[in-house]
Amino acid sequence: MTETQTISHHQAPTTKRRNGHAASPGNGVLDTELKAKEGRGAKMQLVWRNIVLMCLLHVGAVYGFTLITSARALTLVWTAVCYAISGLGITAGAHRLWSHRTYKASFPLRVFLALANSMAFQNDVYEWARDHRSHHKYSETDADPHNATQGFFFSHVGWLLVRKHPEVVAKGKKLDMSDLEADAVVMFQRRHYLLSMLLMCFLVPTLVPWWLWGESLEVAYLVPGLFRYALQLNATWLVNSAAHMWGNRPYDIRINPRENRFVSFSALGEGFHNYHHTFPFDYSTSEFGWRLNPTTAFIDLMCALGLASERKKATPEMVLARMQRTGKDPNTGTSTGSKSG
Numbered sequence: 001m002t003e004t005q006t007i008s009h010h011q012a013p014t015t016k017r018r019n020g021h022a023a024s025p026g027n028g029v030l031d032t033e034l035k036a037k038e039g040r041g042a043k044m045q046l047v048w049r050n051i052v053l054m055c056l057l058h059v060g061a062v063y064g065f066t067l068i069t070s071a072r073a074l075t076l077v078w079t080a081v082c083y084a085i086s087g088l089g090i091t092a093g094a095h096r097l098w099s100h101r102t103y104k105a106s107f108p109l110r111v112f113l114a115l116a117n118s119m120a121f122q123n124d125v126y127e128w129a130r131d132h133r134s135h136h137k138y139s140e141t142d143a144d145p146h147n148a149t150q151g152f153f154f155s156h157v158g159w160l161l162v163r164k165h166p167e168v169v170a171k172g173k174k175l176d177m178s179d180l181e182a183d184a185v186v187m188f189q190r191r192h193y194l195l196s197m198l199l200m201c202f203l204v205p206t207l208v209p210w211w212l213w214g215e216s217l218e219v220a221y222l223v224p225g226l227f228r229y230a231l232q233l234n235a236t237w238l239v240n241s242a243a244h245m246w247g248n249r250p251y252d253i254r255i256n257p258r259e260n261r262f263v264s265f266s267a268l269g270e271g272f273h274n275y276h277h278t279f280p281f282d283y284s285t286s287e288f289g290w291r292l293n294p295t296t297a298f299i300d301l302m303c304a305l306g307l308a309s310e311r312k313k314a315t316p317e318m319v320l321a322r323m324q325r326t327g328k329d330p331n332t333g334t335s336t337g338s339k340s341g
């Protein structure tokens with residue numbers, strides 16, 4: 001059987017069933033227990049250190065943006081390369097591989113993805129995946145780290161500027177993370193995160209253009225360094241904010257995540273968010289293949305090179321049946337549902 005056939009006929013791995021869904025680490029089964037308790041029970045506590053650092057980063061990034069015209073052409077190419085690599089460290093690495101286990105990656109690919117993940121500096125893979133599993137399991141409740149019912153700013157960046165809600169901590173501790181604890185690459189990155197983050201997010205992006213083609217240290221630090229880092233952060237955050245607010249819901253009209261093309265473009269294919277929350281085990285996070293989805297193209301390339309395998313995919317029949325069951329408003333028969341129209 002070819003890989004393609006394996007893909008198109010794969011069903012989500014099923015060990016136990018709960019609420020009609022498969023239950024396994026990272027499969028994103030929504031726990032409806034907390035759904036009734038909307039609104040934050042605990043008062044938000046500001047973390048001033050994070051607020052100051054985030055402000056400084058964005059001031060530096062805006063200044064870096066103004067320096068783009070004085071950067072050398074190769075430095076701009078390097079900025080795009082760093083954006084793509086660090087983006088894949090989140091999308092193909094922390095998200096599709098480690099949070100959801102949608103495909104298998106060989107040791108060399110996992111090392112690359114862990115380094116790329118450090119370049120994105122969004123906390124280590126283990127913590128990112130734990131937060132993300134909470135986001136799927138307790139979506140839009142107090143236990144969702146970036147609960148979108150708290151508004152655009154909170155789900156975009158505000159959640160990183162306050163102490164975690166006690167429910168996020170309590171429910172996060174109960175998640176099954178044994179698969180990541182058994183992954184030597186993930187645990188090595190976690191142990192040496194500070195060093196790998198400083199090296200990959202700041203030193204490598206700055207030193208390569210300075211050393212190889214004589215770019216000024218100021219431009220090298222501010223353009224492929226701070227500007228690229230802040231742009232990447234905001235692209236990722238849009239998945240949690242914009243893609244939970246604006247767009248259509250053709251797969252499940254009962255949940256907030258939406259299909260948002262702009263987010264797909266900026267976040268390397270992660271904006272098909274109604275699909276993704278409906279079929280979290282699908283390695284492509286969309287039914288449209290490579291369209292607006294360079295992360296899917298990357299995973300397919302890795303499979304062709306023999307570095308990845310066992311991509312999981314929802315079958316077209318499964319998608320169609322789900323769209324007919326939950327994709328339409330039972331009263332109006334429409335499948336839109338965008339808040340912004």
Ligand SMILES: [Zn+2]
Pocket residue numbers: 095099100132136276280
């Ligand atoms: Zn996800």
Ligand SMILES: [Zn+2]
Pocket residue numbers: 135239240244257273277
């Ligand atoms: Zn989401």
